[in-house]
């Protein structure tokens with residue numbers, strides 16, 4: 001799929017000053033292999049990590065580094081450079097580049113280009129976990145999203161600096177996928193949501209409604225480098241977000257750590273732990289429909305270690321668990337901001353419908369969508385799903401479909417219920 005979309009298309013790749021710049025050389029190779037042309041803008045800091053010669057050899061094009069280069073201005077001015085491409089990709093997007101772009105600074109070739117372009121911008125952030133989680137970076141991220149910039153990653157994991165958490169640049173293959181998705185849509189920058197009510201509110205059956213969706217797993221830290229996780233890929237939740245958006249809703253997607261690109265036109269809030277997800281859901285209220293598709297960890301480690309636990313020949317450290325907040329039950333019984341329609345997902349490995357029925361009553365939600373996640377079915381991480389929709393005493397089983405088709409069928413159903421005021 002990537003090949004057909006990239007064939008004959010041109011990507012302007014801005015490489016910032018982070019260690020992940022070495023991965024961008026691999027990204028160039030992948031784009032070219034898929035039939036795309038790549039031009040590179042290398043920032044001054046970026047050139048500390050990867051050489052212009054490497055990038056010129058890989059792209060077959062001159063690497064642009066200087067805003068005030070007479071030769072480059074004559075050959076291809078910075079405005080033309082910013083507009084000649086079909087897509088602008090920033091990888092690695094450093095904290096500095098994000099800050100400049102969020103604030104409209106234009107004091108070097110990279111930032112001037114980001115301000116001057118009329119094309120979509122896709123950023124692949126990469127930075128130390130503290131830098132990523134800093135309120136300033138998160139503010140810049142929110143502002144850039146509002147401006148229509150798309151994001152892929154960052155991933156959570158062990159970092160070159162020895163710390164652990166979100167901030168690692170998405171793998172080149174995932175960035176390539178996000179590039180393909182961005183190119184498959186319009187190449188003209190979408191109007192920011194606050195300027196384009198028609199585009200954000202849509203004209204479908206969910207026009208004017210706010211749909212809140214959770215997706216993916218949560219990661220519960222044991223120590224700074226280890227965590228408890230589950231096999232959820234986030235695919236079903238992301239597909240639901242796209243389906244809700246397609247029906248005209250304003251969509252907030254609260255996502256645990258996954259490798260999927262942000263769905264177009266959806267406000268994505270990335271979190272790691274159940275407690276962060278709970279907080280992000282609360283922040284996103286009020287909503288008309290809330291769909292809890294995330295596989296939230298039931299438990300977390302009671303005493304997270306501040307330093308990496310050591311195998312020092314003494315007793316094996318016991319892991320004492322404590323209960324995480326029950327986000328679905330809390331929202332379903334919210335004292336003043338309960339969404340009109342609250343939907344939970346149940347991942348079961350046995351007695352799927354019976355357990356899901358009991359869960360619906362226990363949690364106080366309106367509908368439970370149950371799926372069988374036994375390893376044999378390949379639902380977790382796979383692309384297909386069989387779901388049972390449990391609504392009061394009724395159980396409707398949908399035929400096996402792709403997760404995208406399941407999402408479309410479910411959202412049609414939920415939109416109908418929301419309209420009838422159920």
Ligand SMILES: Cc1cc2nc3c(=O)[nH]c(=O)nc-3n(C[C@H](O)[C@H](O)[C@H](O)COP(=O)(O)O)c2cc1C
Nearest residue numbers: 016017018019043044045046094095096097126127
């Ligand atoms: C060894 C080293 C690694 C760095 N890695 C990162 C990084 O991964 N992400 C980041 O945002 N900044 C990183 N920095 C800091 C940036 O290089 C610095 O903020 C720079 O001004 C960014 O320039 P840019 O706007 O051209 O990307 C690193 C600095 C050093 C010395």
